[in-house]
Amino acid sequence: MLDAIFITEKGYKPEFWGILSSLSAPNPHRLPSSVAREDEHLLVAAAKKGNATAFEELVNRYEDKIFRLTKNITGNHEDAEDAMQEAFLKAYSHLQDFHGDSRFYTWLVRIAANESLMRLRKRRPNQFSLDEPVEGDTDLMPRELEDWDPSPEQRYAHVELQGILAEIIDQLDPEFRIVLILRDLEELSTQESAEALGISISAVKSRLLRARLKLREKLNRHFRRGTLN
Amino acid sequence: MNCKGVIRELSNYIDGDLDPAVKQELERHLGHCEDCTMIVDQTKKSIEILCDSKPVELPSEVRSRLHAALRRKIGPVQT
Numbered sequence A: 001m002l003d004a005i006f007i008t009e010k011g012y013k014p015e016f017w018g019i020l021s022s023l024s025a026p027n028p029h030r031l032p033s034s035v036a037r038e039d040e041h042l043l044v045a046a047a048k049k050g051n052a053t054a055f056e057e058l059v060n061r062y063e064d065k066i067f068r069l070t071k072n073i074t075g076n077h078e079d080a081e082d083a084m085q086e087a088f089l090k091a092y093s094h095l096q097d098f099h100g101d102s103r104f105y106t107w108l109v110r111i112a113a114n115e116s117l118m119r120l121r122k123r124r125p126n127q128f129s130l131d132e133p134v135e136g137d138t139d140l141m142p143r144e145l146e147d148w149d150p151s152p153e154q155r156y157a158h159v160e161l162q163g164i165l166a167e168i169i170d171q172l173d174p175e176f177r178i179v180l181i182l183r184d185l186e187e188l189s190t191q192e193s194a195e196a197l198g199i200s201i202s203a204v205k206s207r208l209l210r211a212r213l214k215l216r217e218k219l220n221r222h223f224r225r226g227t228l229n
Numbered sequence B: 001m002n003c004k005g006v007i008r009e010l011s012n013y014i015d016g017d018l019d020p021a022v023k024q025e026l027e028r029h030l031g032h033c034e035d036c037t038m039i040v041d042q043t044k045k046s047i048e049i050l051c052d053s054k055p056v057e058l059p060s061e062v063r064s065r066l067h068a069a070l071r072r073k074i075g076p077v078q079t
Helices: A002-006 A014-021 A040-048 A052-074 A077-093 A104-123 A158-171 A174-185 A190-197 A201-223 B003-014 B020-030 B034-052 B060-074
Strands: none
Touching: A040 A052, A040 A104, A052 A077, A052 A104, A052 A174, A052 B060, A077 A104, A077 B060, A104 A174, A104 A190, A158 A174, A158 A201, A158 B034, A174 A190, A174 A201, A174 B034, A190 A201, A201 B003, A201 B034, B003 B020, B003 B034, B020 B034
């Protein structure tokens, strides 16, 4: 799938270009990304002309975030490292196919997500499928309803909260976890996430809803009023 | 709209992705349903907390191996 994405412009279906052109569409519910830097396009342009230092600067800039992405998707350190490395190498090899229709980082996320998914599928061939039909809404109603403090995250030290979040993400089923990571952590749009995962927009939305409800439910156990640290 | 309808549209509502008429209907329900209001607020807060999480630092040995692989592929970097 990844190779198909990167082949030259010739032969692409029109909807693919529609998706590419929408990659920079703003996401209404989030804050401006701290990732975007004004000089990114200059670095990309220099890297495309063969400037290895410029490409290495792009790697330096995004390696932490890409590693978090591959680690969160694969749930495995070794696969995460492989997927990250392969993502950067593929990005370099296919740099000429990046036309700036999206942010470089978004393009990179899509490559890294694909690399991670390939490894996850290999490791757990029978345990998850993104192609399963979208589930019904019969069991969506949240069961745990309790008040939270106004700023519940302040009850935990930063490191402790990071640990709680990492554990919660890891506990989510992969098909929900991946969508939550791409949409809410890596800031891909619904359409970008659907394209990256090769599933329908309605499947992305359905999985995102479940993942967000699950995230709330699990955080509720830590944040409900009266819970001791 | 009932509670089930609110939960079904929760993500679209948070993402600002709802048709204005549906949004109005949903907000009318929130006006009198404390449980749904709590779920909406807590889900928003959960996403906010997730978004605020910082990436873990890349282990130095993983970083070294990445840059070594890149150099093998693209050649030495002038500094």
